[in-house]
Amino acid sequence: MVTLKDIAREANVSVMTVSNVVNGKLGKVSAQKAEMIRSILKKHKYVQNETARSLAKANSNIVAIMLRNIHDENPLSSAHNATLLGAMIHRLQLLGYYAMISLVETQEDISRNLRSWNAQGALFLGMFDREIEQIYALSNIPLVFIDSYSNVRQLSSVGIDDYKGGCLAAQYLLAKGHRSIAFISPPDYENGVIQHRLRGFSDTLEQCGLHLPPEHRLILESDVDQRSVRQTVEALASLRRDVTAAFVTSDQIAASLIGGLSNLNIRVPQDLSIVGFDNMLISTQISPQLTTVEQDLNQKAALAVDILQHRLQNPGVPAESRVLDVRMVERSTVRTIDR
Amino acid sequence: MVTLKDIAREANVSVMTVSNVVNGKLGKVSAQKAEMIRSILKKHKYVQNETARSLAKANSNIVAIMLRNIHDENPLSSAHNATLLGAMIHRLQLLGYYAMISLVETQEDISRNLRSWNAQGALFLGMFDREIEQIYALSNIPLVFIDSYSNVRQLSSVGIDDYKGGCLAAQYLLAKGHRSIAFISPPDYENGVIQHRLRGFSDTLEQCGLHLPPEHRLILESDVDQRSVRQTVEALASLRRDVTAAFVTSDQIAASLIGGLSNLNIRVPQDLSIVGFDNMLISTQISPQLTTVEQDLNQKAALAVDILQHRLQNPGVPAESRVLDVRMVERSTVRTIDR
DNA sequence: CTGAAAGCGCTTACAG
């Protein structure tokens, strides 16, 4: 590995001068020397040793991205997480940062990943409410939380209007004449996302004098585990007499359920209407195409990175929380009930 | 940030002694002192500065994972890539490595990401054939390529038997009585995967005296872009008189095509049979469920990491190439043609 | 414009 020192020796200048050229501090080097040094740099394909640079500057250009690991399930088998992660990495790179990814479970995982490479900042996906406060105690680099609800003041976060998402789904189904509707989701995991969608959903029902009985609230342990999908499908099938529709909090789960229902000869939307959430690619791949609540993942990813960068560039700016809008996308999984 | 020096001062010992305790070199420290130091370490929640450690040891425990960026499309919107990445990160963590992820396009991207943090090793996903040789020139850390074909000798790689996958699909469709079959894939991108599947497919046809005319070979520019899906659906629809089935090289694309066909009232499998590839979750989410060629992504990911680790632990061991098996999974998108 | 000195937080190699 060729170092600044090697280059300096060959160029007959000091290490400092080479360093200035590498870092583009051209005011400090004569144009002629700079050119000469640049050509030697190129000749040897010099690549800066970020490890040493980071140690000397206490500035690494690393951004840690931490994904909450739940039940040891691959968090990237969720299309939502994967798309978001890809978009964040892409944008970080454009801005000159390195992305170090870790799947975290314990405070210790977080602490280690936050501090060992002196990351400049960190992006968190799906952390639990109660963990967030503790994370702040670990480090004082800028932190941005995605899809987390928390009471911590001065939290930088990006999320979507989950409450409104629940409202939209309920309003839409009510407008189509549905009066008895199931709510299906993974466990809440204490990050508040599900809870807010549920609240928006049931508040809207209640405004119409309806309510969501506990037996219409179905919980799916895992959206990738076949067995738990099957159980939920069966529970849903046995609810069929009571319920004309279901709001499912992700397209991925909705697609699995629709597949399972079709095996039991329960047709969507004729026998049961379904509204999903996310508007991922899969909502147009299944048949009938899924009516769903849309969120913009690319925007969520970009905004998270931009907020982080803004705080990195302007130390001391106050925390910033952004809530992105959602909207209904009407397709073919909800039927109109005539009265 | 608390450093070894701080701890050493408080414990009234040298930095070296603390370092030995931190690194578990207990043979070198008296049990009593070790215990005392450990408690101070814990009290201050000491976290090792990997930056400094890496610089001193020339050993970072970072593994770089590079994903080939094509057309600036999010590589993690492919369920295949995302699942693979998640599984690799998980396994790397278990073994004590840090995962630095980058989306690469040029040799310079690769060079920078390979060298700037002195990564111990690197994992490449979907690199082009012609690039691989150049990558070897960049660095001599252990490299493992996933799903890449290359003429480079001594290449460590993990892939699947793409040729056999093509054969299986063709054999299956032939056995069901199909004689005129389309082959649909993204562009080959020179990594050989598509090419090998195609060759297995067309060789098998030829063994039966059939062949694949060029107009039955459809190329989809992008599997996430709606327009290119629509174009392919139309092309496929207009082939319908000539063709009774299509082999599609990913479940994701197959699902999109089936969705598009159903909008044109072309039913699968009655009007057209489809075989997919991968056996991702989506193949059971769509209806009818997709008949497909299965590969084991978790195994692919684990093997890639294990081969890398083996080379990391045993410098000088020869390169190792592994090819994983594939198998047919029969579901409901292929009909039997009576003759 | 140029460079010698000191230091970032750690480890290696050696002496006691």
Add this chain to the structure above:
DNA sequence: CTGAAAGCGCTTACAG
């Protein structure tokens, strides 16, 4: 078992 010295490859702060 313990520690003082030197060094990893860079940058900062300063002197010329």
